[in-house]
Amino acid sequence: MGNILAIDIGGSHIKAILLNTKGEPVSDYVKIPTPQPSTPHNILDGIKELVKGLAEYEKISVGFPGYIRDGVVKTAPNLGTSDWQGFELQNLLGTLLKKPAKVVNDADLQGIGIVSGKGLEMMITLGTGFGTALLLDGKLLPHFEIAHHPVKTDTDYDAYVGEKAYMKKGKEHWNYRMGKVFKILKTVFNYDRLYISGGNAKNLTIPLDDNMIIATNKEGIRGGARLWAND
Template identity: 30%
Template sequence: MDVLGIDIGGSGIKGAPVDIEAGKLTRERLRVPTPQPARPGPVAEVVARIVDHFSWTGPVGVTFPGVVRDGVVMTAANVHHSWIGVDAAETFGVATVLNDADAAGLAEMTFGEGRGRRGTVLMLTFGTGIGSALFTEGVLVPNTELGHLQLKGKDAEHRASDRAREESDLSWEKWAARVEEYLRHVEMLFSPSLIVVGGGVSRKAGKWLPHVHLDTPIVPALLQNEAGIIGAAQMAAAPRPAAAR
C-alpha cells in the first residue's frame, strides 16, 4: 500500500509516495523551499502543490516542525508564529499531522537503526533546528522538543543545529564539539541505550560523527533525510493514539 508523506521543515517541504510495508519511497521525492515567512496560507499552498504533483487522491500524512496536539499547532519555533493555535489538519485538508521528529523517529524505529531495540532510544534530527523523538520499549513519548533545552543560556538548537553550523561558518570538527556538548547533556538526562542522529547531516556523518565521543552508542539514521516522509505516511495509514491525529 502506498501513502503520500509530506515533511515540512524550516528550509524545505518534501513529499513522496511511500510503500508503508517496505518503508521506501516509490517515486522520486519533490522538494519545495519553505515559503518565507512560513505562514499557514503559503505553507498550505506548497502542501497542496505536492499533492497535485503526484495526482494524489489517497491518504496523506504531514509532519510539522513544532508541538502538535490533536491536530492543533502549539509551538512554532522555526516557522512563523502565526501557526500557533492553528488546526493544521484542517488547514492541510488531511487527517494526520504530527511532529516532524516524531515521524522520523517512528520510521527509524520501524525500518531503521531503532528496529528491535529495547530500552530508551533517542532520535535527534539536526537541520534548521534540532528535533527529538524519545522512545521507551518502542513506545513514543510525543512532542519532546529537546532542541529547546537550555545550553549556555540559550536554546541548544541555536548552538548545535546545522543552521547554527552554517551561520557561524564552523568546521565539521568544531561543530561536532558543540553537538557533543549538547548530547552529553541529553545523555545525562535520559541515559538512553541508543542515540540515532538524522536530518540532512546524517548523509555527511563521516565528516563529524567520528569527532563525537559519548558513553552511549550513537549512529546515523539509516533512512537519513527520508525518515520524516516515511513516518508521516506510516501514521496516515495507521494512526496511533500517540500521534497528533
C-alpha cells in the same frame, strides 16, 4: 489500503513522496523551497501545488518543525511566524486535500520510521534547528521541545547547534559543541540507542558510541506509513 502521501515541512524546503503500506517509496521525491514568509496560508498553498503531479493516495502523514498536539500547532520556531500558534493544520490540510491527515512533529515522524522498536530510543535531527523524539518499544512518548531547553545561560539547543551556529562557528567548533550535547543527552535520558539524522549529521567528525547511529531522512520517511499502522 492504498498509498500514503508523506510530507516533510522544513525550514528550507517542503518535500513529499508517496509510500506503500510498508513504508516503501512508490514515487520520486518532489520538493519546493519553503515559501517566504512561511505563513500557514503560504505553506498550504505550496503543499497543494507540490502534490498536484503525484498519483492517487488515501491518507496523509506530515512532519512539522514545531510542537504539535492533536494535530494543532503550538509552536513553529523555525518558520519565523507567530501566525501558526493554535493553527489546526491536521484538519485544514485534510480538508484541503480531501483525505484523512495526521500531523506530528518532524523528529517524531522520523523516529517512528527509524527506531528498532526495542527499549528506550531517542531520535535527534540536526538541521535548521535541533529536533528530538523519544520512543519506548517503538511507541512515541509525549513530545518535549528539548530544543528550547537552555544548554547554557540564555542559549538553547537550537541556538547552540542549529544551522546558524554551524555556519557561524564552523565544523570544528560545532563538533566540539555536539560533543557536549551528546554527553548531556546520554546522562539525562539513559537511552538504549540514539539515532542522528538531518542535513548536518554528515558533518559529525567526533567519535560516536556503539549505540549512536547515523540515519538518513530516506529511512525516516517510513514513519509516514507507520504513523497509520494501528488504524
